Amino acid sequence: xxxxxxxxxxxxxxxxxxxxxxxxxxxxxxxxxxxxxxxxxxxxxxxxxxxxxxxxxxxxxxxxxxxxxxxxxxxxxxxxxxxxxxxxxxxxxxxxxxxxxxxxxxxxxxxxxxxxxxxxxxxxxxxxxxxxxxxxxxxxxxxxxxxxxxxxxxxxxxxxxxxxxxxxxxxxxxxxxxxxxxxxxxxxxxxxxxxxxxxxxxxxxxxxxxxxxxxxxxxxxxxxxxxxxxxxxxxxxxxxxxxxxxxxxxxxxxxxxxxxxxxxxxxxxxxxxxxxxxxxxxxxxxxxxxxxxxxxxxxxxxxxxxxxxxxxx
Amino acid sequence: xxxxxxxxxxxxxxxxxxxxxxxxxxxxxxxxxxxxxxxxxxxxxxxxxxxxxxxxxxxxxxxxxxxxxxxxxxxxxxxxxxxxxxxxxxxxxxxxxxxxxxxxxxxxxxxxxxxxxxxxxxxxxxxxxxxxxxxxxxxxxxxxxxxxxxxxxxxxxxxxxxxxxxxxxxxxxxxxxxxxxxxxxxxxxxxxxxxxxxxxxxxxxxxxxxxxxxxxxxxxxxxxxxxxxxxxxxxxxxxxxxxxxxxxxxxxxxxxxxxxxxxxxxxxxxxxxxxxxxxxxxxxxxxxxxxxxxxxxxxxxxxxxxxxxxxxx
Numbered sequence: 120x121x122x123x124x125x126x127x128x129x130x131x132x133x134x135x136x137x138x139x140x141x142x143x144x145x146x147x148x149x150x151x152x153x154x155x156x157x158x159x160x161x162x163x164x165x166x167x168x169x170x171x172x173x174x175x176x177x178x179x180x181x182x183x184x185x186x187x188x189x190x191x192x193x194x195x196x197x198x199x200x201x202x203x204x205x206x207x208x209x210x211x212x213x214x215x216x217x218x219x220x221x222x223x224x225x226x227x228x229x230x231x232x233x234x235x236x237x238x239x240x241x242x243x244x245x246x247x248x249x250x251x252x253x254x255x256x257x258x259x260x261x262x263x264x265x266x267x268x269x270x271x272x273x274x275x276x277x278x279x280x281x282x283x284x285x286x287x288x289x290x291x292x293x294x295x296x297x298x299x300x301x302x303x304x305x306x307x308x309x310x311x312x313x314x315x316x317x318x319x320x321x322x323x324x325x326x327x328x329x330x331x332x333x334x335x336x337x338x339x340x341x342x343x344x345x346x347x348x349x350x351x352x353x354x355x356x357x358x359x360x361x362x363x364x365x366x367x368x369x370x371x372x373x374x375x376x377x378x379x380x381x382x383x384x385x386x387x388x389x390x391x392x393x394x395x396x397x398x399x400x401x402x403x404x405x406x407x408x409x410x411x412x413x414x415x416x417x418x419x420x421x422x423x424x425x426x427x428x429x430x431x432x
Numbered sequence: 433x434x435x436x437x438x439x440x441x442x443x444x445x446x447x448x449x450x451x452x453x454x455x456x457x458x459x460x461x462x463x464x465x466x467x468x469x470x471x472x473x474x475x476x477x478x479x480x481x482x483x484x485x486x487x488x489x490x491x492x493x494x495x496x497x498x499x500x501x502x503x504x505x506x507x508x509x510x511x512x513x514x515x516x517x518x519x520x521x522x523x524x525x526x527x528x529x530x531x532x533x534x535x536x537x538x539x540x541x542x543x544x545x546x547x548x549x550x551x552x553x554x555x556x557x558x559x560x561x562x563x564x565x566x567x568x569x570x571x572x573x574x575x576x577x578x579x580x581x582x583x584x585x586x587x588x589x590x591x592x593x594x595x596x597x598x599x600x601x602x603x604x605x606x607x608x609x610x611x612x613x614x615x616x617x618x619x620x621x622x623x624x625x626x627x628x629x630x631x632x633x634x635x636x637x638x639x640x641x642x643x644x645x646x647x648x649x650x651x652x653x654x655x656x657x658x659x660x661x662x663x664x665x666x667x668x669x670x671x672x673x674x675x676x677x678x679x680x681x682x683x684x685x686x687x688x689x690x691x692x693x694x695x696x697x698x699x700x701x702x703x704x705x706x707x708x709x710x711x712x713x714x715x716x717x718x719x720x721x722x723x724x725x726x727x728x729x730x731x732x733x734x735x736x737x738x739x740x741x742x743x744x745x
Binding site: 253264267268299301308309310312332333334335336337338346347348349350352353354355356357358359360361363364367368370372374375 | 566577580581612614621622623625645646647648649650651659660661662663665666667668669670671672673674676677680681683685687688
């Protein structure tokens with residue numbers, strides 16, 4: 120197993136990426152190779168400084184770097200020697216088994232969609248977001264903002280992808296799928312939700328539990344919550360802001376501490392043929408460590424094969 | 433001025449409605465007539481029991497009552513002697529100047545749209561929701577769930593209606609209007625948001641400040657927040673659930689106490705030709721008192737005339 124990591128992505132790269140690598144290596148029980156892509160000199164210096172054991176690390180030099188504000192398609196095309204472009208090249212050619220970056224989200228999406236491509240049968244890959252629940256578990260809300268306009272069939276596919284992720288990566292047995300809606304009964308909602316409900320109901324690959332409302336999103340009524348990326352993104356950012364308010368008001372609470380979404384690191388792009396994880400720009404060491412661990416689990420559980428199987432059945 | 437109140441609407445009616453009337457009368461500086469519609473005997477008994485001064489109260493008997501679960505159109509048609517049907521009849525014929533109920537929301541909407549009708553030029557009346565902000569003020573989010581699917585022009589009209597309400601009822605000077613979206617820059621968002629932005633930008637009747645994201649909804653970046661009723665309802669119910677979580681976790685905080693949406697009572701249906709206020713089913717005394725006060729303010733400020741003027745200019 121060889122996991123590729125963009126050392127230059129994120130607001131605090133490469134320092135925080137190095138810290139994440141150190142923590143991962145220290146905690147890992149297995150011999151997992153990490154391919155660290157970025158400014159080789161700079162990364163090497165930091166690895167030495169932080170005394171990271173280098174026996175399982177492969178450094179790949181990238182002369183260029185895609186900045187946060189750059190136009191995704193243009194940057195990827197023009198900066199072939201950037202850490203993101205190299206990462207996708209290594210992933211596409213099988214040199215690495217997963218690729219992680221906290222860099223330019225758009226460039227990561229373009230790379231995932233065009234150099235890795237969607238799983239056959241998946242019309243729109245998606246990104247989810249973790250939602251902390253009071254019982255200590257994590258829910259998965261998707262789409263988190265990549266697909267602002269969706270068709271019912273897209274939401275139905277998100278439900279399948281999200282269920283497989285929840286089951287195999289989050290460890291939820293037979294995950295409950297809820298349709299984010301504005302009423303509990305079938306027939307409620309906007310045109311999209313009304314048309315999506317019957318698809319989910321008849322979908323034998325998922326455990327559909329019906330509509331969930333805004334008040335259920337932070338609860339554990341369902342493990343996988345499906346909606347288009349507009350509502351999903353608004354909801355997610357509002358949940359993030361609750362954490363900020365709680366902090367500003369000096370409230371100390373274990374549950375609300377888990378609203379610090381940054382520490383989760385990032386969620387994979389679901390529906391592309393190989394493991395790609397996009398991190399939050401403000402990722403710190405823990406976030407990087409968590410992303411590497413998720414990539415490891417995705418490879419170990421052979422999640423891609425399970426997703427492919429779901430879409431050919 | 434004569435304000436009509438459905439005494440039978442809401443989970444705790446008529447008792448809590450009576451308490452609200454008592455509190456309103458006790459606090460009011462002016463001679464405001466209240467028309468109380470419901471089971472006359474029962475209401476009279478409660479008024480006596482709570483020693484409410486009756487000089488400005490008019491009791492109108494209603495033999496029937498529309499239950500919470502009843503089909504709105506059917507119930508309104510068949511129960512002509514229900515408190516809601518009588519209330520709309522009195523409002524339509526000018527016997528009362530405003531009508532308030534915490535009863536069946538659907539029946540209230542049907543009554544507002546069909547016996548009172550929309551202001552000329554308004555294609556879709558709307559309902560907003562108050563959003564508490566850290567600075568102590570209230571924002572207005574609309575649509576809160578009545579119009580699940582919207583056209584750009586609907587959102588543009590919500591912005592006008594919301595601005596007038598925020599200015600004259602909430603007392604916000606030159607209220608800032610924000611478009612709920614999933615990115616800050618113009619051009620971001622789903623098809624609806626993309627098409628709505630230029631309309632808001634060119635609308636001279638409002639003070640448009642651009643897109644706001646999920647993280648801005650609980651802040652004071654804008655006073656009037658516009659979106660379709662699907663996103664609005666999900667966001668509102670999620671905010672309500674934050675209050676529940678805070679309570680369950682035993683957190684005492686002045687700001688989060690203001691997330692108890694129940695106490696605000698209800699928001700008027702905006703865009704219909706006369707003041708109609710729909711309360712939360714679980715309304716208590718304070719909520720009823722607040723709704724009467726809002727109706728009073730709407731009449732005093734002649735909000736309907738201001739709205740009509742906006743749509744004929």
